[in-house]
Amino acid sequence: MTTSRAEPTDNEIRRVALDMFSAAGYDGTSVRAIAEGVGIKASSLYNHFSSKEAILWDMTASALAALYGQWRAAEAELSDPTPTERLAAFIRSQVSFHIDRYREAVIINAQLGRLSPDHFDRAVGLRKEYEDVLTRIVQSCVAAGGSVPDVRVTVFALLQMTTAIATWYQPDGPMSADAIVDHYIALALKLVAPA
Amino acid sequence: MTTSRAEPTDNEIRRVALDMFSAAGYDGTSVRAIAEGVGIKASSLYNHFSSKEAILWDMTASALAALYGQWRAAEAELSDPTPTERLAAFIRSQVSFHIDRYREAVIINAQLGRLSPDHFDRAVGLRKEYEDVLTRIVQSCVAAGGSVPDVRVTVFALLQMTTAIATWYQPDGPMSADAIVDHYIALALKLVAPA
DNA sequence: GTCTATATATCGATAGAC
DNA sequence: GTCTATCGATATATAGAC
Numbered sequence: 001m002t003t004s005r006a007e008p009t010d011n012e013i014r015r016v017a018l019d020m021f022s023a024a025g026y027d028g029t030s031v032r033a034i035a036e037g038v039g040i041k042a043s044s045l046y047n048h049f050s051s052k053e054a055i056l057w058d059m060t061a062s063a064l065a066a067l068y069g070q071w072r073a074a075e076a077e078l079s080d081p082t083p084t085e086r087l088a089a090f091i092r093s094q095v096s097f098h099i100d101r102y103r104e105a106v107i108i109n110a111q112l113g114r115l116s117p118d119h120f121d122r123a124v125g126l127r128k129e130y131e132d133v134l135t136r137i138v139q140s141c142v143a144a145g146g147s148v149p150d151v152r153v154t155v156f157a158l159l160q161m162t163t164a165i166a167t168w169y170q171p172d173g174p175m176s177a178d179a180i181v182d183h184y185i186a187l188a189l190k191l192v193a194p195a
Numbered sequence: 196m197t198t199s200r201a202e203p204t205d206n207e208i209r210r211v212a213l214d215m216f217s218a219a220g221y222d223g224t225s226v227r228a229i230a231e232g233v234g235i236k237a238s239s240l241y242n243h244f245s246s247k248e249a250i251l252w253d254m255t256a257s258a259l260a261a262l263y264g265q266w267r268a269a270e271a272e273l274s275d276p277t278p279t280e281r282l283a284a285f286i287r288s289q290v291s292f293h294i295d296r297y298r299e300a301v302i303i304n305a306q307l308g309r310l311s312p313d314h315f316d317r318a319v320g321l322r323k324e325y326e327d328v329l330t331r332i333v334q335s336c337v338a339a340g341g342s343v344p345d346v347r348v349t350v351f352a353l354l355q356m357t358t359a360i361a362t363w364y365q366p367d368g369p370m371s372a373d374a375i376v377d378h379y380i381a382l383a384l385k386l387v388a389p390a
Numbered sequence: 391g392t393c394t395a396t397a398t399a400t401c402g403a404t405a406g407a408c
Numbered sequence: 409g410t411c412t413a414t415c416g417a418t419a420t421a422t423a424g425a426c
Contacts, residue, residue: 009391024308025220025222025308027220027222027223028222028309030418030419030420031419031420031421032418032419032420040391040392040393041392041393041394042420042421043392043393043394043395043421043422043423044391044392044393046420046421046422047391047392048391051420051421052419052420052421110305113219113220114223148382149377149378149381149382150370150374150378152370153370153375153378153379153382154378154382156356156359156363157356157379157382158356160355160356160358160359161351161352161353161355161356163355163359164351164355164358164359168351175345175347175348179345180348182344183344183345183348183349184348184352186344187343187344187348187349187352187386190385190386190388191382191385191386193385193388204409225400225401225402226401226402226403227400227401227402235409235410235411236410236411236412237402237403238403238404238405238410238411238412238413239409239410239411241402241403241404242409242410243409246402246403247402247403391426392425392426393424393425393426394423394424394425394426395422395423395424395425396421396422396423396424397420397421397422397423398419398420398421398422399418399419399420399421400417400418400419400420401416401417401418401419402415402416402417402418403414403415403416403417404413404414404415404416405412405413405414405415406411406412406413407410407411407412407413408409408410408411408412
């Protein structure tokens with residue numbers, strides 16, 4: 001094909017690389033394997049991305065943007081929420097993302113170290129902003145009468161217990177996505193409950 | 196050196212490989228790099244381990260044994276504990292391990308996929324046994340009046356939020372190990388508190 | 391934008407002298 | 409148990425024809 005639209009191949013590379021990076025890891029996936037999955041030769045892949053790391057950075061940046069964007073969209077739909085309602089909405093968004101887009105979640109949480117130093121710093125910065133959002137929510141829950149042993153540790157615990165969902169979730173598993181979301185919201189609310 | 200004791204070099208290889216595997220990942224660490232860290236040539240390393248994977252399996256098996264053994268030792272010191280005391284003791288052991296031996300914890304939690312299929316299965320089996328211990332403890336907490344949204348999800352959450360400590364803990368960080376342990380025990384007890 | 395061919399480097403692992 | 413030398417495979421990436 002020598003059509004005028006290059007995007008289809010670009011997106012196919014993204015799709016295949018996401019599957020492989022999330023399943024076998026960045027180091028465990030070769031450029032040749034990605035190309036074979038797309039149906040082209042490895043050399044042709046460099047017409048779409050300048051390097052293997054460029055593919056990883058592309059999907060990392062878009063995944064982080066999607067994670068953050070999903071929360072902002074959910075937040076926009078809240079009308080005068082209480083702190084705990086806000087926490088529940090955040091956990092719902094966070095857990096839903098790690099279920100619906102678990103491949104991208106794996107990239108965000110396990111493959112950042114393979115980015116170039118510059119891209120790594122930017123990714124960590126974006127993730128830090130997201131973490132700060134939850135920190136402020138937990139602080140507001142405490143201000144409203146909630147109790148936590150330590151805000152920082154609680155934020156870490158909330159993020160990590162939900163982040164890890166992406167590593168065990170399987171679409172054909174025994175628990176529905178909605179049930180998982182509800183369970184984690186309940187856990188989060190217990191964590192910040194008054195003493 | 197051509198001494199009669201081979202063990203010192205064996206242990207040096209284990210030590211160096213543990214540092215490198217936990218920092219750069221199994222795929223990101225070459226046999227040559229390990230050998231250089233030890234102070235020998237790569238070929239000499241094969242006098243101590245039959246393959247690179249054999250090194251990973253050696254440290255994985257010993258780390259899992261240490262994790263489980265630490266809990267059994269802690270359990271042996273409990274005298275007629277209540278379910279929540281038992282949970283607190285488990286979390287204390289789990290968190291302490293992930294702080295004191297965070298390099299081994301990283302191996303257990305992030306590098307299992309690089310083991311041979313046979314070794315992978317055995318490692319997952321051992322980790323499952325450990326998970327079952329916590330499952331029974333949480334069940335006993337529920338039987339004693341505690342409340343959780345779902346036992347399985349709660350067990351996952353408890354393990355994952357503590358497991359992740361190994362990925363951010365730094366010995367020279369702002370929080371003492373004892374403080375971290377106490378915070379996570381408090382979180383765990385809140386998670387299983389009566390409704 | 392695709393291909394073949396290749397450059398260059400590194401990988402895990404082995405052979406055999408000492 | 410150490411070394412030098414090397415095998416054979418594979419890695420990312422590039423050159424240039426079409």
